[in-house]
Amino acid sequence: MSTMLEPTTRTTDVDRERSSLERVWANESGLRGWLSVTTHQAVGMRYIVTAFIFLLAGGVEALLMRLQLAVPDNTLLSADKYNQIFTTHGTTMMFLFAVPVMEGMGVYLVPLMLGTRNVAFPRLNAFGYWMYLIGGLFLYWGLFTNTGPDVGWFAYPPLSGPQFGIGKRVDVWAQMVTFTEISALCVATELIATILKMRAPNMTLNRIPLFCWGMLVQSFMVIFAMPSVMIASTVMLLTDRTIGTHFTNPAEGGDPLLYQHVFWFFGHPEVYIIFIPALGMISSIVDTNTRRTIFGYPAMVLSVVATAFIGFGLWVHHMFATGLPQIGEAYFTAASMMIAITSGIQIFCWLATMWTGRIRWTAAMHFVAGFFFIFVAGGLTGVMLAAIPLDLQVHDTFFVVAHFHYVLIGGALFPLFGGFHHWFPKFTGRMIDERLGKVTFWLLFIGFNLTFFPMHLLGLKGMTRRIYTYPSEMGWGPGNALATAGALIILIGGILFIMNALKSRKYGVEAGANPWDSGTLEWAADSPPRNYNFVLPPACNSRYPLWTPLKERIGVTGLRTDRREVLVSSVMDAEPNHRYPLPHSSIWPFVTAILSAVGLIGSIFSFQWYYVACVLATIGLLGWFWPRRKAEAEA
């Protein structure tokens, strides 16, 4: 379509547009209004805040484990409590913190970066959040009623199967996974549709900010990985436990190893689902704070895409100790080493950007530097673990624990903290205290290395994972004491971070729209953004639209402001295609989530509750989709 329009001098009455938008995008007041919110900033922030609360919970669990292990023969926690706590820790961090917080950052930032007003499916977005929240509360309800899962965050049968996994603990885990996966799939679907179809005019594929590229690739990974864990946890594990199927029962032709395959076909991509958005955050922080365009944009995009593809071919390296055919093991060793190449390319691109730029050492940049150090160390142990002889030796030891904490905390948590400091002015309208931010960084950095580096050595000395205590003759005492000391330093860093965020939110210096002088479109919106983001949505003329002179910038007019309308553009070149009214806010996503939850939680007791879930969810969806009165149906 040849709709790429010629710019003309602005004639629109901006103030009138603004007041009309304020009215149409306003959220209703009261409890009902609060439950009905579908604007992406509010939903994104709910994701982020909820995820940070779960991070705190997971952190407390980690601390309890560290205290228990600090000295030999400790009796602070019983073996049973310890099992529940380490399982809940892993489950919380993977399912309730890492993925949702990345989704939340995406939901918040992607529409702003693309220059649009909301995500493509705002009600689905709200529904996803409520499902996530209910799933999280469900897990903690289990923990507090002594029904916390106790079989590890991947719940291998036969330990988790009907024979050994007695009680409802495993069922709580299995169905909690369903809630969080539904939520992740909702966000993935809406972000892909948003990124492909709702970009600012002229934001061609090779002008999309790298964070949005990251979210796009991550969302596709979610689409292809999450169904796998739903099959593992509900189709295989839960039905084996509730209605007597035999997927994991070798006596009847099933196979516990099949569960491991299906689980890790999700579980390995999951690592990249967490890590790839973090890469996007690093790119945003680095280009802003080196005052130059990112080095090697095409190489960056291609290596993110390649990471996603290779990420689906690695899952068996979690299963090297299960005695698989050697030809298969050799393939997965090669693939596991190959993924270091794509990560390496990106690190060299960032280094080149920093080398040739003029670095401003903000708190966010500190976290990026910390990422380089920690992630590269984790990557190196990753290459070591890809070698089968070494893997067999240290399988299920603290060496592995050290490795994946280096990769996940270094690769995702440090960039996330950096991103949080970087975008804090956008979220709140106020600057975060940079000095406290840097102190936070050093506490976390030192505490992290002190906690997790000794674990490499403990693993090499034979200390296995998931033991609740150990006799002093093993000689593991000093390493564990050191690790616990490190954990306490992390705790101080965490408290400082929370205090800084709460204090700066209220008393920080007012930030203005673009305090860092960044180049991407989220900084063109007010801080914090209005519900509609932009009075005149921007058009895009380069990768860094805000680094072009003001007189060359172009805005979009002609979208209706008497309803929630957005511009839909073409997939490749982002040519304006049509206008598209988004649905208004609605209580029904919340109601549908509650109704579905009743059935899904019931299903851990009896399969029949699935039918209840179907009927109740249908009622919810009817309310959701039923056309309103004529005026609203047209609006």
Next chain:
Amino acid sequence: MMPQHTIDVSHLRDYEISSEAPLWWGQVLLAAIEGTMFCIMIAMYFYIRLSMDMWPPPGIQLPREVLPAICTLLLIASCAGTYIASEASKKDDRAGMIRGLVINLVLAIGSMACRGIAWYQWNFKWTSTAYGSITWGVLFLHTLDVAADLIFTLVLVILLVIGHHSPRQRLGVHVDSIIWYFLVAIWIPLYVTVFWGPHIVGAP
């Protein structure tokens, strides 16, 4: 800081009933999610086959061919109704949409009836070895998806009959066709796996 130059998009259409609509993409992604799920189920079917000596195991009769074949043919035929409805939605032809969706519903419900009768004739349940588990698992998941889409289609028909055919419902009819084509298309490999599989990869 407002830009001084603007492009005006007010002349663009407000709705597009085609692959340009974001909802179309949402629906394609839903198909991708379900497609992934079914591909994994097929992989599981053959994986479990490898760990059993007899397929199907002794005492379980081979699935019969006739009814499932009729069921499959009816499903494929029902796409004609979907096609009529989706073409009509682009032209805002309310009668055409209703006609197409009703054809779709009638043939699909007929197909599901055949499926139900075929199940009734089987002599095994999901608790009869892993063979029973995976076979019933595949059929249950597909039937669940089909049922969900048929309910959605039924709701669309009711909306159209009582007079709602704004672009929002028309787009609904159009994207409904995406997921229906997908459910029929994915049924073909599932059908081949579940009903021909035991003949192809089964031991004596």
